[in-house]
Amino acid sequence: MSDDHATYSFSALQTDPAFGEVTANLDAVERHLEGLRTDLLVLPELFASGYSFVDKDELLGLAEPFDGGETTERLRGWSRGTGGMIVAGFPERDGDKVYNSAAVVANGELLDCYRKVHLFGFEYDVYEPGDRPFAVQEHAGLRVGTMICFDWMYPEAARTLVLRGADVIAHPSNLVLPGWCQRTMLVRALENRVYTVTANRYGTEHRPPRPALHFTGSSRIASPRGEAVADAPAVGVTLLQTTADIVLARDKRVPSGNDVLAERRPDFYER
């Protein structure tokens, strides 16, 4: 990274997908992205499929392979347009297994597929727990770590991504707990001195026999100072955008002079 390229633009799109209407949901997102240029775009968890699968069979019918699926093909195309990285959630089929995954793409290429490590509630009924490491992908000098939704609850997730070099944490989400994650992401940003980009969905899904789920919107981008630098409303399609100073994310010092990453004392930590 040179001093003259320390500034990057981050974006998050908050949407309300219609359950199971993959092509229509993709078309709607595509319209919202028209003309967008951004170094990092984050879309919600399961942004094209919807969330509340009633059983594994229904999920298998909508899950897609990472390489060659309808959703990741569209992401590849969009990434040529935005010029940066895109991180977006989709149900990933691998044989007869399905993962709650996030595709990481740039320049029309598939870079990585993260499989959600910490499943939430009913997800255990239909998904396999993630079996790949928390990983960081670099594009044009920007290092992006990916986690999905309920991973927010575990400080180890964001910490691991930052120890592996992330400047920013891309965080596709379908949040339902009242404000817990949005508040916590300010702390994840602060304790790691890193940017975080949480793209949440809004709206309600009610697919009996599952209970109705109300998604909380309020997508949020936080800075390494632990401050919200862009906030979406609780309801409504919203494109959040901010400019980020990566020098700030790579300087782990707080005002006291402490370097909070270098001064960790892992010998005292229970894993």
Add this chain to the structure above:
Amino acid sequence: MSDDHATYSFSALQTDPAFGEVTANLDAVERHLEGLRTDLLVLPELFASGYSFVDKDELLGLAEPFDGGETTERLRGWSRGTGGMIVAGFPERDGDKVYNSAAVVANGELLDCYRKVHLFGFEYDVYEPGDRPFAVQEHAGLRVGTMICFDWMYPEAARTLVLRGADVIAHPSNLVLPGWCQRTMLVRALENRVYTVTANRYGTEHRPPRPALHFTGSSRIASPRGEAVADAPAVGVTLLQTTADIVLARDKRVPSGNDVLAERRPDFYER
């Protein structure tokens, strides 16, 4: 723990000690504790000595042994009166080394001495970094984990205490960063489903050549739901008190049914 003894009382005393006036500071605290009965009392970091030592020689003049020092002797006496555990900060002398420590006492006995693992700013000039594990002490069925002030910045500190069985985290503090810790402690409580008791000091110390330090008060007790259940003002001697349900702190489930401690996946975490 039986069902009929699931409820405990927690207290935190917020004070403004006069630098170096150990006996007077102890006398002042003693007056505020008169008649107090509580299962856990937390006092601030370095509550009797003051904080802003100009050099190691000055610190050596005020540091005390854990066993037999003026401060811990007074703590032992107070613990007979309160009937519960007391956790309080003091400068601990051990040979020619000094630690920023917290004494844990109950029933007039010294239970443990925790030495601050994550030193803050200038503290590196005068203290040795802590060399003892994060530890939990049990008294009358209540399991208390201790950390000091800047340990808040490291999620690993509270996490380690909870993995070692803490129902509540006693957190003597001398906080100067603007609101960062108070906000973060709600997340430490939430992510671990544990009570936290932060006893902070208030007021200003200016001891040249050190810069003036403004302590932020706003001592806080948080519940396993991540909510503030008792808050002190930014300025003023305040005795915070709350009743705590330890069954809640031992049930790590969130409303989705996830058991956030049991569902950790350490194989994926970088230590």
